[in-house]
Amino acid sequence: MDAIAIISIFTLAVFVGFEVVSKVSSTLHTPLMSGANAIHGVILVGAIIVADHSQTNLELGLSLAAIILATINMVGGFVVTDRMLEMFKPKKDPVEKGGSK
């Protein structure tokens, strides 16, 4: 991929990132942080690619470690964010039985 294309993607993504988050209410700061955290877990894709390319045991070992860490980041991040957001309910919801789980 040529440098100009990469710089274009990068620059546009910076502006989108700024725009999307700049007006968020402080009510959701915690889930937002956790959700953004889960998104960078997509480094899992990169970890799988380098594991595929590995030629020595050292490379393979390090990339498998990267896969474990990235999976924890991605899956754990999305699960915990969902758990938090599940609890945010509007008014007029029928009274919940058994509390939150």
Place this chain on the structure above:
Amino acid sequence: MSTNLYSLIGLAAGVAFILALKGLSHPKTARRGNLIGAAGATVATLSVFLYVTPPRDGSAAHSLPLNHLWLILGAIAVGLIVGVPAARKVEMTQMPQLVALFNGVGGGAAALVAIVEYLHLGSGATTAEVIFTVFTVIVGCVSFSGSIITFMKLQELMTTRPVVFPGGRFVIAGTLVAVLGSAVWVVNALGTSPLMVLAVLSLLFGVLFVLPVGGADVPIVISLLNAFTGLTVAASGYVLSSTLLIIAGTLVGASGTILTRLMAEAMGRSLFGTLFGAFTAKPQEVSGSAEERPVRSGSADDVAILLNYARRVVIVPGFGLAVAQAQHTVRELADLMISKGIDVAYGIHPVAGRMPGHMNVLLAEANVPYDQLAEMDEVNPTFGQTDVAIVIGANDVVNPAAQDPRFSKCVAFSYRKFHSHRYFIHDTHGSRSAEYQCRQSLSSDDFWNARK
């Protein structure tokens, strides 16, 4: 799978992440947004198994399946076994620690990916690739070790106070210089050992960088490290020529930077002051005038009578509420008041809890509907019409010292307004000194100490 299809799937996943962040900006759409993001990440991960990325050294891509397929799947299974139960079981009060930990492992993964790719490319790497690799290794390692320290601080495995040792700033500055020096060394010498030195120095710098940050400021650092990890993912996207990694990483980097700034603003602190405050901070003495104001103590029955005749009640919760596990009781009380036609709102300080927005999560866990959760700026102007304010486990946000920047760096509820309303109920589980400060803050004669 063709290269074009693979790239388009990557683009779709990138769009899913944008929609996820967009959705997360409102409680109504947040859950769906997060699920869209999760779906995007899942599809992107699956697509890697169906497309072999050609190696950068120009050799042709091998055919499917991927090399080491079973080891890769095994590693993912290990990650799932560790990550999912941790995410399912964590107490809501421990959320900040978990986010810090997840962020740290993400940064560690990015650094490892960069190291492996560097080992693999060897002397065939272009200068630009080496520079991006060096960036990823430095920032990924700082994010990893820094996040582990923030985790330990929040989990109280170590002191939550700023750790400042004599000459600390020189040690940190020296480490930073050493990190940058070894970065130049890696770019010029292109060896494995310089890279390892760089990684170790970066890990050390991450530890030193977070140690002087005090307990209350730790969440801001988590958010900053989150943005850092995003940028490392973007940089490794360059090395691996993956558009998806560039989009996802940059989004997190940019939104994380804004979020960090919003949080720092909500706490009334400059980002610079947060990060380097411990070096310049002077001991803060609250030397308020010892003017005694009358305080009345009452029982729960007295409070019940008081609330029964109120028209509008504002509940100001703090982390003490969550520690005492009293959210459900408070919600039941609020429901009872609402059923009697009393207007009830929760006035929530932006950094109530241990992380910006944390209190909202804790109250949502107790089934408080989100439209009762009012931000500080919304609720402050309404105190004139409020009959009773109930402050629970939140001494600091109503502390008079908080309104003076010299004494406290928190933005305070404007409690001059408290003078005009009729009753102010404050639980006394807090410390004596905090109670004393609150007494001073009230000119009203009707300060009640409610004991539950």
